[in-house]
Amino acid sequence: MSGDLTHVAEIAGSVPxxxxxxxxxxxxxxxxxxxxEEGKIVVRLSPTYSGCPAVVAIELAVEAALREAGIEARIERVLAPAWTTDWISAEGREKLRAYGIAPPVAGGRASLFTAPVVACPRCGSEATERVSEFGSTACKALYRCSECSEPFDYFKCI
Known part of the structure; x- marks a missing residue:
């Protein structure tokens, strides 16, 4: 059954x-x-942020992708330990950067009163400034690059 579970994980993991x-x-x-578990497949997912509006959408999309592949599974939400941006893969960080979103800065957990140094995902400059604590979604902050003058989202560390 482990080969089947690997296939299930590949399908679930491929959901955008x-x-x-x-x-x-x-x-x-x-x-x-x-x-x-007891002859049934269980897929465990963690929300990125508490209150993230995409949690249910992600769970439903994973369930639908599996059903489309002929796999019935129960989706279980896992809250502990809490998800952290440290769990974003290197490939995921590069995809964010290529998309124009600065990935979380390693060790970038800052106090409430300081912003981390964030490199511009477009030109790579660290001459950036935080414009707003919140960007297009609550999990991102809005930054601006002083070199290329482009605004960009930064995926905040948690």
Missing amino acids: DPEIPVVTVADLGILRGVAE
């Missing part, structure tokens, strides 16, 4: 994030596991 479609559930590290 509805808010940032260039990254997948696997890229974000929110696919916590796939198991067989």
Whole structure:
């Protein structure tokens, strides 16, 4: 059955994030596991942020992708341990950057009163400034690059 579970994980992990479609559930590290319990397949997912409006959409999209592949599974939401931006894969971080979103800065957890140094995803300059604590979604902050003058979202660390 482990080969089947690997296949289930591949399908579930390939579902794109509805808010940032260039990254997948696997890229974000929110696919916590796939198991067989009492003859049923269980897919465990963690929300990125508490209150994220995409949580239900992601769960439904994973369930639909599996059903389309002929796989019935129960989706289980896992809250502990809480998801962290450290779980975003290297490939996921690069996909964010290529899409124009600065990925979380490693070790970038800042206090409430300071902003991390964030490189512009377009030109790479670190001459950037935070314009707003919130960007296009609550999980992102809005920054502007002083070199290329472009605004961009930064995926905040948690």
